[in-house]
Amino acid sequence: MWMTPKRSKMEIDESRGFRAEWTQRYLVVEPPEGEGALCLVCRRLVVATGEPDVRHHYEAEHDYYERYVAEGERAALVERLRQGDLPEAAPLTPEERAARAGLGLARLLALKGCGWGEGYFVHRCMEVMLRDVLPDHVSVLDGIDLSPEITRQRVLDINQNLRSQLFNRAKDFKAYSLALDDQAFVAYENYLLVFVRGVGHDLEVQEELLTIINLTHHFSVGALMAAILEALQTAGLSLQRMVGLTTTHTLRMIGENSGLVSYMREKAVSPNCWNVIHYSGFLHLELLSSYDVDVNQIVNAISEWIVLIKTRGVRRPEFQALLTESESEHGERVNGRCLNNWLRKGKTLKLIFSLRKEIKTFLVSIGATTVHFTDKEWLCDFGFLVDIMDHLRELSELLRVSKVFAAAAFDHICAFEVKLNLLQRHIEEKNLTHFAALSQAVDELKGHLQEDEKILDLDRYRVVICRLQKEFERHFKDLKFIKKDLELFANPFSFKPEYAPISVRVELTKLQANTNLWNEYRTKDLGQFYAGLSAESYPIIKGVACKVASLFDSSKICEKAFSYLTRNQHTLSQPLTDEHLHALFRIATTEIEPHWDDLVRGRNESNP
Numbered sequence: 338m339w340m341t342p343k344r345s346k347m348e349i350d351e352s353r354g355f356r357a358e359w360t361q362r363y364l365v366v367e368p369p370e371g372e373g374a375l376c377l378v379c380r381r382l383v384v385a386t387g388e389p390d391v392r393h394h395y396e397a398e399h400d401y402y403e404r405y406v407a408e409g410e411r412a413a414l415v416e417r418l419r420q421g422d423l424p425e426a427a428p429l430t431p432e433e434r435a436a437r438a439g440l441g442l443a444r445l446l447a448l449k450g451c452g453w454g455e456g457y458f459v460h461r462c463m464e465v466m467l468r469d470v471l472p473d474h475v476s477v478l479d480g481i482d483l484s485p486e487i488t489r490q491r492v493l494d495i496n497q498n499l500r501s502q503l504f505n506r507a508k509d510f511k512a513y514s515l516a517l518d519d520q521a522f523v524a525y526e527n528y529l530l531v532f533v534r535g536v537g538h539d540l541e542v543q544e545e546l547l548t549i550i551n552l553t554h555h556f557s558v559g560a561l562m563a564a565i566l567e568a569l570q571t572a573g574l575s576l577q578r579m580v581g582l583t584t585t586h587t588l589r590m591i592g593e594n595s596g597l598v599s600y601m602r603e604k605a606v607s608p609n610c611w612n613v614i615h616y617s618g619f620l621h622l623e624l625l626s627s628y629d630v631d632v633n634q635i636v637n638a639i640s641e642w643i644v645l646i647k648t649r650g651v652r653r654p655e656f657q658a659l660l661t662e663s664e665s666e667h668g669e670r671v672n673g674r675c676l677n678n679w680l681r682k683g684k685t686l687k688l689i690f691s692l693r694k695e696i697k698t699f700l701v702s703i704g705a706t707t708v709h710f711t712d713k714e715w716l717c718d719f720g721f722l723v724d725i726m727d728h729l730r731e732l733s734e735l736l737r738v739s740k741v742f743a744a745a746a747f748d749h750i751c752a753f754e755v756k757l758n759l760l761q762r763h764i765e766e767k768n769l770t771h772f773a774a775l776s777q778a779v780d781e782l783k784g785h786l787q788e789d790e791k792i793l794d795l796d797r798y799r800v801v802i803c804r805l806q807k808e809f810e811r812h813f814k815d816l817k818f819i820k821k822d823l824e825l826f827a828n829p830f831s832f833k834p835e836y837a838p839i840s841v842r843v844e845l846t847k848l849q850a851n852t853n854l855w856n857e858y859r860t861k862d863l864g865q866f867y868a869g870l871s872a873e874s875y876p877i878i879k880g881v882a883c884k885v886a887s888l889f890d891s892s893k894i895c896e897k898a899f900s901y902l903t904r905n906q907h908t909l910s911q912p913l914t915d916e917h918l919h920a921l922f923r924i925a926t927t928e929i930e931p932h933w934d935d936l937v938r939g940r941n942e943s944n945p
Contacts, residue, residue, distance in 0.1 A: 359388070361411045363395040364402060364418060377418035378402070387539040387868065400932055433937045435480035440936050442483060443491035447924045450905025456483030489917065496920030498931045503545050507572045510535035510543075512887035514581035514614075515565075517597065519552065519589055520621050521899045527552045530922070531565060532894050533574070536887040540868040542740065544894045546926050547572060549919045558589070562600045576605045579613055581743075581888040586617040586625055586812055614819060614888065618812030619746075620895050622733045623726060627681035629808060630725045630801050633718040636680045638709055639689055642696055643676060649703055655695045659688055679903075683723075683730030690723045690774050713782050717793040720778035724771070725801070728756065736891055742863060743888035744827040747816050754809055761802045764795050826885040827863065829878065830855055841877045848875060894926055901925040 355367040365374035374383045383394045405414045460483045467475045513535040522528045533547040548568040555561045584590040700707050709715045735749045769776040825832045834842045867882040
């Protein structure tokens, strides 16, 4: 979540000031002087500009008082606190402290992708350390149970706690979008990861894993659709609040007549629903685009080289950087599909291209085939693939930066489309300025071929770039439909009112005439500015801001899940129920902190 903004000097939204309902909900009152909220428990002034500040203080410092849940109990508690009668939080018993430690260790084991049985090893390590450092305290380990069964259950309990918190926050979402990722699981049974990005009344953005759906059990699009709708209903999210849908560009997702997107859009059509904005290709951009530009099955050949290097060239110093990069991505051992996906990254291809001479020498030394190094067309295709994937890598890195809003992401995409036009013109002009690897391959070939022999056919590369352009246009066409909304959101003071929809022109003119709001806009980022904008004075503009802010602006959370899987593929390949898999991925991707006291004392909130 982004930083909470300061209050606007003029036309402050009521949501930015103190609200009476906070007293019972968060145990705060409006201070007699100044701004913020005065905590009745610790008597500290929370310098609050919105509900998130107050809620964060309450959850971090006074979560104990969540046990007073009934309305009558809550009102009586507030009255006692007003009179200075402070109910003391019962201290944790030794057994509860041991349980708290066990929960924390279970979470760490889940984050590191360790198996359930690794808890025994952790216990032994702590025992050895305490015997040497604090021998009188070794007995504290006796109450910490790290057995596989207990660790497994603790992970499920943490997941349930995080899920409860997400559902509570989802009730306040003014708008939300979904990201559907069916490409994260690069091996084993395939799953669909469903992420949600929601925006509250303070424009506080929350990105979390909503659910994981086993595609083996939900093979048809209809069954998949039913599972997603069930997850939305359980979370209390109605289709009327859904703004956007981000997917991969697989047929399961975007098939013209039978894709999931078509079904969801049809389901979401009603007089009260906004038109659902869909864009694909945003997730795993490098991975999926590589199949469009790999014109000569380059990656398949390179993967064979890497297998040989991992088995017979591991000690060679020239390959240490490559092997280190590989191990940081997916460990020492790796299955073929993980390897294939790693090789489709621009950074990896560029590194391998720089080692092509060393790889050739290595292949000759072990008696492996080097036929590709004498194939001029293959070498040129290799260089072209490296260059295009490097350009895609730059875009992919920009799209991994979160909390910048879809307007900024759309600008990056439009800029890349312009770049593709430039690259196409350069290919037509036989200008290899922006094709460094291809230029190197051509220069090397010139020294080994006759002068009149044709080295490369640039027409085939022009066709590839043209195909990539069409794919980008198809994947992001919906964003072009809301281009005016995105521009209005990003630049409300420079957007000409006559180009705005009729319904927003009066508000926009009023906004642009407000000097104080102009100063706020110049000194704050967009999130801060719109969070402080009055919903009463500018309801339409505020509504546009909520919609745009709810659109996924990066692939960060999906990349986080993908990285977790590839790093821990061997652990996750062990027999796991869907429930445990869901728990592991929620813990690995969440930004929510578990309520530890509730977990220790068994006070998990019930869910529908």
